[in-house]
């Protein structure tokens with residue numbers, strides 16, 4: 121099975137319908153070379169300090185020969201202002217998350233991720249694996265996006281996904297022929313449902329595969345990335361009301377109050 125693929129000017133309802141049915145979809149042409157360069161330049165000093173795991177432990181979630189940094193709201197104005205609130209991502213969030221979270225959704229994780237030469241296949245997992253309270257298939261609590269800074273190819277670690285697995289029961293295991301690669305040109309975005317099995321592919325090439333992951337969750341769940349720790353008050357003061365809300369700094373009904381005289 122191939123992952124459904126759409127151009128950026130496709131009506132959003134076509135994209136979200138395919139996403140809900142197949143569990144994943146690629147949208148091409150969402151980010152031009154200038155934007156990609158801005159993201160890469162803003163994150164370069166942080167990426168250069170990121171630790172590369174040299175010794176791979178196959179039982180570990182993160183494969184060796186990969187680099188990962190988080191806190192992108194603090195570290196990249198371009199990710200914050202353009203990628204996070206992108207109209208197609210917002211439409212995807214509205215369609216997949218609002219039915220279970222009618223007062224809004226929030227950022228769940230921001231991460232930039234480089235998969236290096238020699239990196240193995242990542243263990244297949246679901247973004248919603250922390251929410252063990254709900255039996256599989258879970259209600260939609262998360263939707264994920266991967267913004268391709270470089271081409272994603274079969275040989276350089278393109279994300280592997282199992283279409284349809286967001287609707288599977290606990291005991292169904294993916295067979296090799298059910299796993300597909302999200303090959304896509306730089307500037308594309310892969311969206312997938314939080315209940316979908318996926319993981320980074322192996323990189324047998326000489327290139328580093330570079331992507332930015334932005335995930336979003338129902339407004340009432342605990343965010344996976346602790347934005348209150350990863351966004352210092354000086355950076356928070358620079359954020360627009362829209363970004364503050366989406367980053368999780370606004371209340372969801374009674375959740376998240378604070379006393380402004382304290383901080």
Ligand SMILES: O=C(O)CCC(=O)C(=O)O
Pocket residue numbers: 233235242266277278279280318319320321331
């Ligand atoms: O890098 C990828 O393609 C997927 C990474 C991922 O799913 C993760 O690290 O949680």
